[in-house]
Amino acid sequence: MKFSCHFNKLLCFIREYYFNYISNVPCCQDISRQITRWSVNIPPAGRNNTHKKTKRGNKMAVVLIRACILYVIITFSLRLMGKRQLGELQPSELVVTILISNIASVPVEDSSMPMLMGVVPIITLVCLDVIMSAVMLKYPKFRRLMIGSPRVIMSEGVIMQKEMKRLRYTVDDLVEAMHEEQIFDITQVYYAIVETTGKIHFLKKKDYQSAEKADIACGGSSDDPPAVIIRDGREDPEQMKFMGLGMGWLHEQLRQQQLSISDVFLMTADRNGQNTIIRRQRGL
Template identity: 30%
Template sequence: MNIYLEITLRALCAFTILMLTSRVLGKQTLAQMTYFDFISSITLVVITANIVFNTTYKVLHLAFSLLLFAAIILIVAQIALKSRKFRKLLAGDPTIIIQNGKILEKNMRKMRYTLDSLNQELRERDIFNINEVLYAILEINGILTVLKKPEYRTVTRKDLWIASPTEKKLPIELIMDGTVIDKNLSQNNLTPDWLNKQLMKHHLEVKDVTYAVLGGNKQLYIDTYDDHLQSPMDEE
């Protein structure tokens, strides 16, 4: 077999297996990279790369090893779901970095977490004064979560006793890339005629619309292909 054709077929095979494996394992590996998830992801990538480029091994043998490792990950994940101690063994515990405005240097050294990283994470949360922080916790996936002291927290409508409109539904996407999403219309008891009437109010047709979404407050947001901007910021 031609070497380029073989690599192409191997790549398609590896991609298909990896996609199916990812679907079975779920979203946690993508969203929460713990130590276990990190090691698992690297191993899956290495095996997949071998399927594509290492022509000295048979595809079936490498595919079997990939599926076997995926099965091990799945079994370990199922055990972790039922055992808190096992989860802690795999992922570790969250670590408190700041307590009542005081940096816990010992915990930072234990986690090999630098002041530069801490300051960057705080600035990304619009915190420039560490004294504003009640608790800062380094989660097991490496993300820093911060709880401000009460006097520095954002005031909400509830705090001011201001009535808020009720929103019982998620925003509903009606048009995407100039195409009506019929499934979303029918599931929410909306009709194409209703949508066309809404567009006519703005002198638009479906083909003119990039994105249209009905918010939880029943307000219709419409974005068109022609934004009527004289100097778009992203124009090269």
């Protein structure tokens, strides 16, 4: 940086005091043109750097102030919308949240854009969401049209395969949701419903609703929970190996039920060979 300043001073000195003499010498005309090219528009030493630092500092301050203002506006907007966790958002609410985040980023990135270009769309989206919520509360049919309604995927212990297919839910989704509710055996489930947020809630059968008492009465159990060994007509060799079960045992169990692997929608088994088979419905 210091070398650049001294070099600029030297060029200015040469340009001001020796330019006339050098330009009159034919052999030095090329040197003169080069010095002129280097020294043109050279600002006074030190002023350019100070100006750049000041400009950068002002721009950073504008960005920080805008970010703070938008943070307050977005926080207030989400509070006004009454939202909680991301997993509890309805589809329309999630769309509004994503749009607000994208709109808010534009004035922060481009400091030349007026703040109103970001604030007005955010306020508009929030007002639109509040109006939509009020309309959906007054008209249930409109609410079902916009966000849907809860769907039953298990009733009286029977999996509603057509409903799962319509919702594009797989066996893995169902099993994962069961594990989150500390349910490892599908035979324990009496009722399962998919909420509009996508979360699945389960109701256990009466015999399993007080698991602690049942465990005390039985003296406890050290067996591992059942594992899914067939899902959507495809076997899972890794789970079978983990449970100590072989393909011979699997084919024997299916032969007793006069089934093939492709006929099975879901099959679970434990280390003792106790298994549960749910047949695939026709046409699925």
